[in-house]
Amino acid sequence: MTGSALTRFALRNATFLIFAAVLLLFGLQTPGFLSPESLGNIVKQASFIGIAAVGITFVLLTRGIDLSVGSVMYLAPLLAGFAMRDLGVGVAGGVVTAVLAGLAMGALNAFFVVRLNIAPFIVTLSTLFFFRGAGTLLTSSRQFDFDREIVDFGLSKVAGVPMPIVVFALVALVAHVVLSRTTFGRQTYAVGADPEAARKAGIRVGWVQARVYMVSSAAAALAGFVLIAQIGRLDVAFGEGREFDVIAAAVLGGASLFGGIGTAIGTVVGATLIQTVKTGLVFTGVNLYLQPIALGGVIFLAVLIDSLRATRLRAARRRTIRPSSATP
Amino acid sequence: MKPITTLASAALAAVAGVPLLATPATAATICFAFQDLETEFWVAGHTAITQTLEEEGHTVIERNANEDANRQLEQVRDCVAQGVDGIIIIPQDGESAVTIVKEAQENDVPIAVFNRPPSDLSRGIIVVADNETIAEQAVDFLVEQALAEAEDGQTLQPLILVGDLGDPNAVGRKNGFYNAIEKHADRFETPIEVATEWDAATALANLEAAVTANPEIDLIFTSSDFLFPTIRSVLEPRGMWQPRGEPGHVLLGGLDGDATACQLIKEGFVDATGVQDLYFEADAALTAILEAIEQGEYQPNEVIEDPGFALTADNLGEREMDMWGCVLLAEGFLDR
Numbered sequence: 001m002t003g004s005a006l007t008r009f010a011l012r013n014a015t016f017l018i019f020a021a022v023l024l025l026f027g028l029q030t031p032g033f034l035s036p037e038s039l040g041n042i043v044k045q046a047s048f049i050g051i052a053a054v055g056i057t058f059v060l061l062t063r064g065i066d067l068s069v070g071s072v073m074y075l076a077p078l079l080a081g082f083a084m085r086d087l088g089v090g091v092a093g094g095v096v097t098a099v100l101a102g103l104a105m106g107a108l109n110a111f112f113v114v115r116l117n118i119a120p121f122i123v124t125l126s127t128l129f130f131f132r133g134a135g136t137l138l139t140s141s142r143q144f145d146f147d148r149e150i151v152d153f154g155l156s157k158v159a160g161v162p163m164p165i166v167v168f169a170l171v172a173l174v175a176h177v178v179l180s181r182t183t184f185g186r187q188t189y190a191v192g193a194d195p196e197a198a199r200k201a202g203i204r205v206g207w208v209q210a211r212v213y214m215v216s217s218a219a220a221a222l223a224g225f226v227l228i229a230q231i232g233r234l235d236v237a238f239g240e241g242r243e244f245d246v247i248a249a250a251v252l253g254g255a256s257l258f259g260g261i262g263t264a265i266g267t268v269v270g271a272t273l274i275q276t277v278k279t280g281l282v283f284t285g286v287n288l289y290l291q292p293i294a295l296g297g298v299i300f301l302a303v304l305i306d307s308l309r310a311t312r313l314r315a316a317r318r319r320t321i322r323p324s325s326a327t328p
Numbered sequence: 329m330k331p332i333t334t335l336a337s338a339a340l341a342a343v344a345g346v347p348l349l350a351t352p353a354t355a356a357t358i359c360f361a362f363q364d365l366e367t368e369f370w371v372a373g374h375t376a377i378t379q380t381l382e383e384e385g386h387t388v389i390e391r392n393a394n395e396d397a398n399r400q401l402e403q404v405r406d407c408v409a410q411g412v413d414g415i416i417i418i419p420q421d422g423e424s425a426v427t428i429v430k431e432a433q434e435n436d437v438p439i440a441v442f443n444r445p446p447s448d449l450s451r452g453i454i455v456v457a458d459n460e461t462i463a464e465q466a467v468d469f470l471v472e473q474a475l476a477e478a479e480d481g482q483t484l485q486p487l488i489l490v491g492d493l494g495d496p497n498a499v500g501r502k503n504g505f506y507n508a509i510e511k512h513a514d515r516f517e518t519p520i521e522v523a524t525e526w527d528a529a530t531a532l533a534n535l536e537a538a539v540t541a542n543p544e545i546d547l548i549f550t551s552s553d554f555l556f557p558t559i560r561s562v563l564e565p566r567g568m569w570q571p572r573g574e575p576g577h578v579l580l581g582g583l584d585g586d587a588t589a590c591q592l593i594k595e596g597f598v599d600a601t602g603v604q605d606l607y608f609e610a611d612a613a614l615t616a617i618l619e620a621i622e623q624g625e626y627q628p629n630e631v632i633e634d635p636g637f638a639l640t641a642d643n644l645g646e647r648e649m650d651m652w653g654c655v656l657l658a659e660g661f662l663d664r
Contacts, residue, residue: 030541038540045533129394141365143554145662155565227529233557235367235528240395242529275533282537288490288523 011309015254015266018302019273026280033283040162042279043272047168048227049242050271053249054175055219057267058212059120060250061179061192063259066213067124068109069220069246071131073239076101076221077228078135081144091153095225102221105131106214113213114206120213128243136236144234154229164226168268171219175264188212192259220246249274252302274299355384356621359407361391361400361428362418363444367554368586368661369606370418372652373442376610377416386618397424404428408435414617415439422447422496436626440617443609445496453616455632457604459497462636463504463583466602467549469640470581471508473599474547475515484546487520487538489531489559491551498526501551501583504602520545524555531558539566545578553582553589553601553653560597571596572641585639586653587661593644600640606652609634 010017027034052069059066080098083089089097105127112123158166179185190198191208199205228234253270255262277298281291358381365371381388389407393400397420407415408431415432417439419425425446432439433451440453449456474484488505491498502521509516522538524531539545539562550559563569563578570577573596582589585603592598612632620628639651648654656662 032541035540038537041536041540045536048529048533133394136365141371143368145557151561155561227532230561231528231532231557232561233528235554236365237526238528240527278533279537282522282534283541285520288493288521291523 007312011305011312014305014309015252015269015273015302018298018305019269019276022273022276022280022298026276026283030283033280038279038283040165042275043168044162044164045279046272046275047164048223049245049249049274050168050268051171051223051226052216052220052242052246053253053267053271054171054264055216055223056246057175057250057253057255057262057264058179058188058215060247060255060257061188061259061262062209062212063192063195064113064120064209064212065124065247065257066109066216066220067121067243068105068127068131069216070239070242071128071135072102072105072217072220073224073227073242074234074236075131075135076105076217077224078138078144078234080225081146081228081234082138084147084150091150091229094150095222098221098225099218102218103214105221106217107210109217110210110213114210132240139236141236143236146228146232146234148232150229151232154226154232164230167222167226171222172264172268179264184208184211189260192261194260245274248299252299252306254306273302354622355386356413356618357387357389357411358617359389359391359404359410359412359415360417361393361403361407361415363393363397363400363420364395365392367552367584368653368656369584369604372656373418373606373610376607377442377614380610380614393420395420397421400424401428401431404431408432408437412437413621416442416613416617418442419444419446421494426451433627438617438620438626438628440613442613443497443604447496449631451627451629453613453620453628453630453632455609455613455616455634457497457609457634457636459500459583459602459604460504460507462602462604462638463501463549463551464507465504465636465638466581466583466600466640467505467508468511469600469638469642470547470549470579471512471516474579475512478515478546483515483517485517485520485542485544486547486549487522487542487545489522489524489535489548489550489552489555491524492526493523495526498551501602505549505551524551526552528555528558531555532561535559535562539563539568547579548581550580550582553584553586556580556582556588556592556598569597572599584653585651587657588653590639590648590651590654590657591662593639593641596641600638601651602636602638603651603653604636605634605650 032038056066056069076098079101080094083097084094109123109127112118113120154163156163187203187208190203191205195205224239249271250267252273253266255267277295281294286294360377362374365374378388389412391403393403400420404415415437417428419428419441422445425441426448429439429446429452442455443457445454445456478484486509490502509519520538520542522534560569567576568578580598581600583602585601589598589601616630639647
């Protein structure tokens with residue numbers, strides 16, 4: 001492989017290479033870091049942010065933004081908790097309730113964004129406060145304790161694989177298939193790449209946008225439920241500020257804030273990379289004051305390399321156009 | 329004014345509708361601005377303050393800043409503009425508290441800061457728990473138990489779940505933990521520090537990583553009781569969530585004194601918790617602010633320290649009802 005080919009390879013796979021480098025770095029310092037139990041824990045703990053990040057990837061692909069995911073993570077499991085406690089719907093019913101509540105919250109966002117044509121940033125910033133306020137009102141700021149059965153579910157395993165990882169994998173797989181193999185997926189990319197062109201091509205842009213907000217909120221609701229299922233208690237600060245973690249995971253995984261670029265698998269890698277760094281910092285006993293700085297540094301480095309990659313790849317493509325266009 | 333010295337009497341008085349403080353000569357309008365009510369402690373503190381004031385015939389204007397320091401400043405300015413007689417705040421952080429206290433005093437409105445101290449303690453009525461001492465008392469008990477159970481010469485591995493390092497309470501609790509451990513430094517390994525940022529999800533992820541990396545942990549101290557369910561979900565699958573006297577029991581302590589901690593101490597899963605004497609603090613804040621109003625003192629400056637105590641497996645029988653969480657538990661708080 002030549003030097004330039006190697007550079008191109010490195011640039012194309014920058015996030016994966018950083019991921020490998022991080023694993024190697026922490027693995028060399030503390031061998032237990034690369035044990036199956038440790039790696040499993042990383043994926044399990046990444047599932048919370050990862051599931052929501054896969055959902056928000058749909059929104060980012062259409063040039064949108066969803067700042068309400070942290071509040072949805074709080075309110076949807078809370079409504080599920082009420083349904084489980086007051087209606088006796090059980091854990092399965094709780095999951096369905098949470099996801100339906102998420103869909104409804106996403107539909108509310110979509111209504112204002114699509115029907116009233118209000119900027120997504122404004123709409124979802126408002127619903128961030130609205131959803132959290134509704135939850136706080138419902139609980140009078142008190143914690144909500146779930147029945148023990150939900151924790152049994154959250155800590156259960158399927159064929160030896162922890163439940164949060166199973167749910168994370170299913171969400172990622174479905175999202176990957178939807179984005180890469182379905183009409184809706186192709187339309188999502190088309191709307192993000194050029195909304196006007198998509199409209200002229202006959203795509204119902206508004207309907208696509210509405211659905212991505214519903215997907216995002218449903219994923220956030222499921223993420224919240226999966227995490228609460230591991231703890232059994234929902235406090236009023238739950239999910240607060242998580243929208244930034246979710247967006248960071250998606251962007252780190254290659255999703256562009258300007259739409260049209262990103263994949264579900266990339267987002268999974270982004271979320272897992274962030275959790276890997278966090279876990280590695282705990283394993284190596286890095287000073288607590290330095291941990292956020294180290295994490296910020298890694299995220300910045302990854303995004304910087306990603307940016308350089310995009311610039312270099314654009315330059316490379318420009319160079320190849322000239323000879324081919326000169327060819328008769 | 330008559331001070332409230334025990335939680336039981338406060339609870340009984342509240343239930344019976346008896347005023348907790350002597351009736352003042354004139355009814356005052358008090359602005360109560362709080363940053364949020366995200367834990368049982370703040371909810372209980374909020375209830376103690378508002379109910380007591382209202383039962384005494386004072387008017388309470390409540391303002392919730394939803395954890396936004398700038399919004400809280402605006403809310404306090406609004407209260408000042410409304411001509412309130414006094415202000416009680418639970419600030420978002422130590423820095424914003426300084427600004428808010430200054431704002432109130434410059435407008436000749438007496439102000440008390442409840443439980444979360446400003447970074448400058450020289451202005452305002454500051455009611456503050458001595459988090460360092462309270463944590464030290466709780467960890468002292470854990471250390472004593474750990475050393476009693478350990479073999480001669482055996483070194484033990486402690487772990488601390490640290491709160492948000494931007495919160496002075498969290499820093500005080502961390503210092504108290506280290507004070508207790510360092511008294512027997514030769515018997516303890518370097519403590520494992522786990523960041524929680526006062527967030528259950530962060531605590532879950534980091535504690536799971538820490539326990540995976542260091543499975544032989546002898547003693548865990550959480551800087552807040554609200555994280556006990558999170559700790560349980562990490563320890564239970566590993567067989568480390570056992571009551572006292574059972575093999576595999578990990579010595580466990582916390583700080584706050586909430587209802588869950590009370591229940592877990594009774595069940596034997598938790599060994600000690602540092603208790604902020606919430607009713608002492610609420611009473612002290614109200615007494616000081618109402619006295620200042622009655623005496624026409626606009627810039628009262630005073631630091632009132634809550635020494636707290638540790639509720640342990642050993643003194644549970646005597647001191648249970650001194651802890652606000654045990655009173656809540658007795659009232660069926662966890663069953664609601």
